[in-house]
Amino acid sequence: MSRWKALPESLDPQVRQLVVHLRRLKDHSGLNLKSLEAKTGYSRSSWERYLNGRNLPPSQAVEELARVCGTDPTRLLALHEVAAACWGQGGQAAEQEGQEGREGQERREGRELLLAPVPAHRLPKRLLLVAAGAAAGALVALLVTEPWHESVSLATAHAGAPASYTCHIHRKDGRWYAGQSTTRDDLVQFGDTGPAVAEVQCLLKRAGFSPGGIDGIFGELTERAVKREQTQAKLVVDGMVGPHTWAALRA
Structure with a gap:
């Protein structure tokens, strides 16, 4: 880096x-x-x-x-x-x-x-x-007043995203999964939404790093939890989930 x-x-x-x-x-x-x-x-x-x-x-x-x-x-x-x-x-x-x-x-x-x-x-x-x-008017207004804050802008800008996900933690072939995504190398980072983010949040929670709610929205709390996981795993601490961080979460 x-x-x-x-x-x-x-x-x-x-x-x-x-x-x-x-x-x-x-x-x-x-x-x-x-x-x-x-x-x-x-x-x-x-x-x-x-x-x-x-x-x-x-x-x-x-x-x-x-x-x-x-x-x-x-x-x-x-x-x-x-x-x-x-x-x-x-x-x-x-x-x-x-x-x-x-x-x-x-x-x-x-x-x-x-x-x-x-x-x-x-x-x-x-x-x-x-x-x-x-939705366009709401997004532009949020960008001007509260850009990309986890609790307001991200939730509203992605109003169509599910409000919550359910973690189904299980172990397969020596790796942990949470039932939302099986990816091991997709880049997931601040501002992203969807099942891959929910998978990250579930695995973070399993590892003892609270990402806040399991809502599929990669906000500040999730980024902070990722950095704590990266610090413990002795990885580059950038708050982004790539192949190395996925490997640590699934280990």
Whole structure:
């Protein structure tokens, strides 16, 4: 895992949250800055500025990072929109996004990539399309006022998720399972929802690390419990459940 420089104290909390998520995604992918330059079309120096909080990355760079790391960009784009609104009251962010978005597009065209940059003014429409109907208004409001808090934003943004899961703890072939998912290598991290998250929560509870409720929502309490498990297992303490953490939970 990279040894990151401390982010500037003056950095807005919403921008800081975006940068932390980008750093985690980059670390888990195992890619270095040179690899990101080759795969995304944004220069190594640009990624260094983005990941150290000196410049706000354009939305297309965020989407490209999610693509090369094999993850859904929806949550990162939502975080980016909130961060952009806080960055220099939006004006500086929009100007920077336009300039660096053009730079990234030129690089991608040189590599014969067919992904076109998304103009900054279309981001709200993208977010509305993801949320669908009445849920979109609730999601945008929560992103502005209480972004990604476990008890409010995550629960409301994922209103369709089951309220609770039942753990069915059993042992098979020397490994523990909880009846929600049999995965041993899927990446599960903060903000995720569904059966794989419930499986993590059940196994954490079995191991004596309380994740709060077994609700299938990966929030702050679940992340804290994962870090305690990782500390005990002498793993990298990043709060994300990958192959090594799954192995420790199922052992």
